[in-house]
Amino acid sequence: MKRLVLAGCALLLLCAITTYHAVPLLYKEPLLWLNRSLSGLEEKTVQAAGHRIHYLEGGAGSAGGTPVVLLHGIFAEKDHWVDFARPLTGSHRVIAPDLPGFGESDRLEGQAYDYAAHTERLAAWLDALGLPRVHLAGNSMGGTIAALFALRHPDRVASVAFIGAPHGIRSARPSTMDRLIDAGQAPLVAHDAVAFDAMMDLVFAQRPFLPAPILEAARADAVRDAPSNLRLWHAQLKDRYLLQERIGGLRPPTLALWGQQDRVFDASGAEALRSLLPHARIETLPGLGHLPMMEAPLAVSARYGQFLHEMNAKNR
16 A cells, blocks of 8 residues: 555656646746745735736734835836745735736736836825835836835835836946847847847846746746837836936935846946935945846845834834
8 A cells, every 4th residue: 555655646746747847837826826925925906096906915014014015127027026025024014016017917008107107006006005104115117116106205105225226327337238229129028039038138147046837937928918018118218217317306215236237227327326316325236137136035135124124223
């Protein structure tokens, strides 16, 4: 009997391994659920600003305190924050949405997805969740939305953090992406598998481990959505240096963590940001690229957690 049980277990394991490699997309949702659970996060949805918005929420601070809201970049999604959030959920309520137009949230034909629209929808989403005041942290597009929201609603923002370079700062040196844009390309819009892999090389200095089901799903989604993504790309390109023009008025405590090897927005932009925001804490991250919360999630989260701790200590 024992041999039969062992043989059955071996057969099940072999079937699982075979299925994992043959049909990897079957494992996407279980893997996402497991990773979210390890960070104490669960998926929720809410209707706000005319969109069905999916988001992750959890953390020890759920009963009180100022929540931390994490905003992803263009063509990114809420799960890109899960590993980064893991050290934070022990002491903070953490919420990460799929911004309208991205991830599992609605993308509607005829709707605008420029910065003005994103800022208005962020306010509506926070209202729907009953959140009068939050810490905002964002990557790339998400960082710019955080700053623009704080400029418009300073009473609702306890702090702003750029986890990776924000979009909209003019760097002294052009980045790899700047040169591609100036040549008429849209390097973050992947029309095929080759372009997707080139995009991955652009956004990461150190590619994080991504299970095959997650990577395959991301590639398939990017190629499928390329025509629609191009519309959203052009909506942002018209505001290419919007943050440069407005960020000087930002008043909440601000942290900027800029990857030193960022090929999307060159690290020389950190000095431009420092001149515009002399009160901010601005640090460059050696060896990291445009998505530091994915490349070194625990180390980068520790820096952000220390910023929150020091800021809270000053306010006591």
